[in-house]
Amino acid sequence: MASLTDLTLTEAQTGLASGDFSSKELTEAHITAIEGARDLNAFVIETPERAIEDAERSDKRRASGEVGGIEGLPIAIKDLFCTKGVQSTAASKMLEGFVPPYESTVTAQMVEAGMVMLGKTNLDEFAMGSSNETSYFGPVVNPWKRNSDDQPLVPGGSSGGSAAAVAARLCLAATGTDTGGSIRQPASFCGIVGMKPTYGRCSRWGIVAFASSLDQAGPMTRTVRDSALLLQSMVGFDPKDTTSADVPVPDFQAALGQDIKGLKIGIPSEYRLDGTDPEILGLWDQGIKWLEEAGAETVEVSLPRTKYALPVYYIIAPAEASSNLARYDGMRYGLRVEGDTLTDVYENTRGEGFGAEVRRRILMGTYVLSAGYYDAYYIKAQKVRKLIADEFSVAFEQVDAILTPTVPSAAFAHGEKSDDLLAMYLNDVLTVPASLAGLPGISVPAGLSSDGLPLGLQLITKAFDEETLFRVADVIEQSAKFTGRPDMKA
Amino acid sequence: MSVDKSTVARIAQLARIKVPEEDLDALADELSKIVGWVEQLDEVDTEGVAPMASTAEGTVLRQRDDVVTDGDCRDDVLSNAPESEKGYFVVPKVIE
């Protein structure tokens, strides 16, 4: 039934509770939807049998009175999370066929909470990218199209598969990971809600590491409430992850529906970049009005080093990645390409196993860490990072949340930015600063461009204040009344 | 600072990634572009600033108790090995 896939996560949860339908029916509807939308290439692997098993088990549990936080809800998992017994590839030839004998902490919690796993979604290889064009398994197609032409568009990245799947109603929700904007930016491009929690909220154990000091798992959903609902099952202290925060977990949904009278919202002038689509700037102004109408006070704040965030990111992330990806060497798992000597095997395996963008970032990372350059690049970047984080801290002494656009443009066409590296990297210019500072951020679809494409607004709050984040995001969502749907005809 | 072809070759060797000769020039260009772009950080005054070690800064390094809680899972450990035998990983011989 088409309408089952149109429900929000929250509505489906209510429906299951009321017995309007079973998890099995809900799941079957989504399996059918997935089958019919394969041209989006949103999935690396579909797991319909596993999903039906999960659903049947869930219906039985529900009958005996056991109901977890996301009980019986069909959800898709970004193929960066290691899922026990199910292929986990990081969208790379390097891990094609890799079946982990372990489950990531986040997905283990979700399984415990009763989720139904529909499959593993496509992404930029090893989470490196902003358009989901670097996947070994082919690019993902944004279910949205411009009014003016028929060109396939990118869904954003790296969590492009998850974003497309959620937007196209192939799943009720999906998990993503965000390192420099990889949840928020595709969410904006696909007209959905994408949220990155505070660094340390979600465990990184079992998630293929890209940049250790930046990676965070997060929910990708169609509404803000759905986001809070899913996040609840994803977060939690994990003693197996030294960077996991041992902090109390609030009831995120309780933050919704609270008014924002008297809250101060910061508007950073430095996020008004040259070259930003004027429609997006207009939407930002609109967002400011919505919040003021809801009783908040908007305040100009200054984050002077914002423009340096992107170069800082493109030193630190590749540096950490170059080391994190050293384990992919053909010795213990994954691809092995033969050679005459050990060195040949290393070089052949990694030469063939990694795509061009991954190779580029590993080389960049190796370069900035190498002797003679370490101080000038890596140390310098970590210092500037400290300054950027401090700027946010100062701003948050004045305001409760910061409102910005999510991306300087709407979704672009496949291949449009592939030749211009820096233009591609600029997709993340507005999302990266919060990542560097470890702060929680959310993108809420707020309007359509004149060409019919979704545009998102971003909110950022201080560390561990996801409650305020959801509270204000809810207001944006209520005010925007975004009802856009992609036309899913390929 | 531009990154030249021989530097790319050296870095590729450090990173154990085979880069075909014909790709070296293009890669050198790309990396030069990126490196040139990140060099704008030189504009930022970072006198007296401590590098940020972790976003989880200020948190105490959590320590484990000295108890054996893991291992004894050889099958799992070898489950995806390209080659294994008698309980060992089998890899190309290291010539010393």
Added chain:
Amino acid sequence: MSEKNLIKGQTGDWEVVIGLEVHAQVIAEAKLFSGADTSFGAEPNEQVSLVDAAMPGMLPVINKKALEQAVRTGLGIKAQINRFSVFDRKNYFYPDLPQGYQISQFSDPIVGKGEIVIDMEDGESRTVGITRIHLEQDAGKSVHDMDPISTYVDLNRSGVPLMEIVSEPDLRSADEAAAYLTKLRAILRYLGTCDGNMEQGSMRCDANVSVRKPGDDLGTRCEIKNVNSIRFAAQAIEYEARRQIEVIEGGGTIDQETRLFDANKGVTRSMRSKEEAHDYRYFPDPDLLPVNLSEEFVEEIRASLPELPDEKKDRFVSEFGLSAYDADVLVAEKAIAEYFEEAAKGQDAKTVANWVTSDLFGYLNKEGLEISESPVSAKQLGALVGLISDSTISGRIARDVFAEMCASGKDPGDIVEEKGLKQVSDSGELEGIVDEVIAKGTAQVEQYKSGNEKIIGWFVGQVMQATKGQANPQMVNEILRKKLTD
């Protein structure tokens, strides 16, 4: 600078400069960053967690014990304990290094400068500086001889905690190096932070050796890797010093390189693999946080330190009146020192010391036993010495009793009773026997009277024969002299 350490070359005297890097496996149940077992001797890959195998998404969590042991070791060598330290990644590729990097400490190690006092054979002491100690992961094991074209990798050892202890280049001879290793090993064993078993590989040594003419700048050094016994270390250093002198005097120069010691041939060889410049690209591990030790943490460890060899030796000398040499022998192993102290309770310490170092050691060495396996307990040995001190038995008889104790494990008192070995110290009885012997030995009496003092021995021997060796020798001597002089 000690003249005696100089090596004579063709062109004059040479000074050898040695610095030692010791990798000591930390005594801990579990690994440095994972919960897998560290015990020796398991089947391949049975003690490997997913973290040790560096599977995708795995993360390190530090073992508290490793930090404690490093601090304990630092305190034991009177070193500066760095409250703040950082774990860095050392990046390189090798099949027994699953992560493609080793978690180590580069610019901010947990322990700073310290020192060890070494005791040379001639009785002199020297202070050797220690530059630093840091914690790091051990690598796995690559087995090259199980297959002609493949290497077999066992990751059991991967991730085991190591302390890298770096000495200042203060050593000036192979003997000093051996003394340093011996002392360091003893200290580590006393502290319980490393068992120092070089044959098993729980303590490994790399030696940096260079030579120079006295007064010159430091020469180019070569690193001799993975020497697995103190004896081999000394041999390797000795060989390497002479090799370098020969090269230089022959007009050549020393290449800075890594060499291996061939124990069979007693030579060092250059490692044939092309030594590419190692760029390890150290950076702080972003999966961890810096270490910040509290004062409390450090003080608790300080309070729990055992008495160390140097202090114990000084106390043995001052409290028990032992010679420095004897004290040295007894403190070499904590178990021996403890045995000695137990045995010496209420006994004559010097006598006990002698019995331990000659008779007991003699027996243990012959049977290949450790002191913990001694059939004679400390208490029993002490009791034996007591029986000599109170003249129950003579020193000679005591030797027989001791042999019986070793064989049977029985108490000395029981053996003396059972075998009726009590010394005859009844002067009346002895006088009677002496009279008999004198009556028998008229010729010998003549000899004694004409000045041959030594003939006393014959009389003593006769008395001993008559008493089955149980006559109190001092008494016999006294009585004999008295009677013979009359």
